[in-house]
Amino acid sequence: MRIGIDVGGTNTDAVLMDGDRVLATVKTATTEDVTSGIMAALDGLHRQRAFAPAAVRAVMIGTTHFVNALLEARGLAPTAALRLCLPATASLPPLVDWPRRMVDALSGRAYLVHGGHEFDGRRIAALDEAEVRRAAEDMGRHGVRSVAITSVFSPVNAECEVRAAEIVAAELPGVAVSLSHEIGRIGLLERENATILNAALRELAARIVDGLASSVAGFGITAPLYLSQNDGTLMDLDFTRRHPVATLASGPTNSMRGAAMLSNVDTCAVVDVGGTTTDVGVLRRGFPREATTEVTIAGIRTNFRMPDVVSLALGGGSRVRDDATTGARVGPDSVGYELTSRALVFGGDTLTATDVAVAAGRAEIGDPDRVARLDRDLVRATMDQVVAQVADAIDRMRTSPEPLPVVVVGGGSVLLPDALPGAGSVRRPEHFPVANAIGAAIAQIGGEVDRVFAIRPGGRDAAVAEATQEAVDRAVAAGADPATVRVVDVDEVPLPYLPGNATRIRVRAVGDLDLAYPGGTGAAVPEEP
Known part of the structure; x- marks a missing residue:
């Protein structure tokens, strides 16, 4: 059995899986110290489906700790x-x-x-x-x-x-x-x-990793602990301590990988609606499409592996305002993990997108009587605004005129209808509220090579074969089962401004986690950037 956990800004989700079977799912509020939220999620899993801690063979966690630290410029x-x-x-x-x-x-x-x-x-x-x-x-x-x-x-x-x-x-x-x-x-x-x-x-990575490890160990689980990376693959604790930036986009990546498994659709747009944000990305052959240009984080341009994602300040906890001049306005601020105490349907005093979804009949959450008298024009305008923002984001992610199939996941996806303008078929698979935790639980091991080769006449195939073998070797060295490793991406970009017929070749290989691997993943051999 495996446990997948995803720590978001609003909710901490957890799943217990046996192979591809989902045995139990839990969604709990993220706590300020985060680790106690993980303990609560593990308790919830055990109440749903009792399991012996010794039967858990691996725990995979996706976390927003590090990206939040950058966005907030703290720690x-x-x-x-x-x-x-x-x-x-x-x-x-x-x-x-x-x-x-x-x-x-x-x-x-x-x-x-x-x-x-x-x-x-x-x-x-x-x-x-x-x-x-x-x-x-x-x-x-x-x-x-x-x-x-x-x-x-x-x-x-x-x-x-x-x-x-x-x-x-x-x-x-x-x-x-x-x-x-x-x-x-x-x-x-x-x-x-x-x-x-x-x-x-x-420094923050050392503290966070130790805290996550202690929270899992405190539940009696002695299985290896891994964190998910930006590309949907895994890394062990030591690698995380040395390379915390590799986790910055693990949240949307986990959701997309989980969506692929739950829907059996490997090429589509994925809309993940959480409590604070909505992430829209594209799956290509079951893995998130990577950004081909630099990615800006906290106003800083970077070029390491990141999924191509459009993020909207829109979620179940987004505050809704009825402005006399501009009309209904959703977000950009959110009540976050305080949703269950501040939203109207939970007895609070703040109008949120969740309240409007309940009033519109799209969700059965909390006490519907508390929002039964909401202005119908406000409800309609708010829902129209949500749909318009998401549909526009999907359209921006398309690279061809054909409509993309859409898979909708995340606890906040109750905000969305079963059809979106300009999109292909919309699917909302089973277990959609915890797709992010499922994506963490099924994450694989990756190896990547990104190098500039001087291609001699007739030497193109040899250069690609060399890069491919090196990527496969890196995945195996990092803990992938050799029998499952496959190449999922090969890019060749000639560099005409450089001499020597220079060509940039990037190859990416992935394989299933080999639980018998003595060192875990470790990403024991750092991937060539």
């Missing part, structure tokens, strides 16, 4: 960005495009030293180790506790980053070090930004 460690680049790139130093509030939140400091490589692995300049030591000494004087190291074209050649990390660790024992070639892709500023965000989250 971030004092961080330095060390770029190995001179004499190149000096005109755009680290943190150059960051919002000031984010720089202040992590007490950001930037350093440039000689080093780095060209796209084909040739050196820009030798790494100046004395410069690295002087930078580390200055970091120590200013209280830096986490360091992000980025070298030009390190996804091609990472030796400068690795050596600089050794020097920083020797000069500043105990300081966390994040390396860009383990996190981002080709594209210096975006990869560097992702690495700085990762570094700023390292």
Whole structure:
């Protein structure tokens, strides 16, 4: 048996599964300390379907801890960005495009030293180790506790980053070090930004991971614990401590993967309506379509693996206002995890989207008599606004004129009707309120390669085969069952502005978790960005 848990801004959902069978489901309010909410969810599962903790073979968790910390600019460690680049790139130093509030939140400091490589692995300049030591000494004087190291074209050649990390660790024992070639892709500023965000989250990651582990262990479960990544695959606790940014979009990703399993539709639009937000994404062959351009997080451009998702400030907890000038307005603010105490149907004093859905007859939640006298025009206008926002988001995600089938999931999806304008068929599968937790429970192990190859005449097939085998090997090394590994994505992009017939090849492979694997997943071999 497996347990899947998804911690959202409003609800903590949990499922108990045996293979593809859902044995029990629970939806509880997210608590401020989060871990007690997980304990409540586990208690709820056990009440529904008694199970021996020893029978649980794995626990998978998706969490919003880290993305919320960035959005709220809280709990971030004092961080330095060390770029190995001179004499190149000096005109755009680290943190150059960051919002000031984010720089202040992590007490950001930037350093440039000689080093780095060209796209084909040739050196820009030798790494100046004395410069690295002087930078580390200055970091120590200013209280830096986490360091992000980025070298030009390190996804091609990472030796400068690795050596600089050794020097920083020797000069500043105990300081966390994040390396860009383990996190981002080709594209210096975006990869560097992702690495700085990762570094700023390292201290929080250690506390959160320990808390999640203790909450599961406190229930008597000794099975391995994994966290879900942005691409729908898993990582173990040690990998999470080192790479917390890999969890930032795990919520919508889990929902989409769960929707695919529950609906048996592997290519469609997925609309996940929660208590605070609505996420709209597209499944392609059962996995979320990845963003092909940079992704902005808390106003910062990044380029690591993220699903292509449109997020709306719309959910079951969204506040509804009847403005005399503009008419009905939904959100963008939400009562969040206080929905069960503040919504009218639960005896509260705040009109929410859930109240309107109950008044419209779309849901049976709480006490319907408390909203029976809501103005019918307000109810109708609010529901029309919800439908219009979601339909527009689906339309923006389409890449062809054909209507996409739509799978609707999430506890807040009671806001939506069974038909949406401009969309294909709308499905609301069984267990749709906890699709996110199901997606966490069925998550697989992944391996990815993203490299620039110099393609010789007639050498294209050999380069693709080399990248494919490396991606498969990485998935197996990370804990995938070799018999289940398959390639799910291959991209080739010629780079005409570079010499040597340069081509960027990206291959992604996934496989089922091998529960007999001695080290869990661990993502034991960091994926090539």
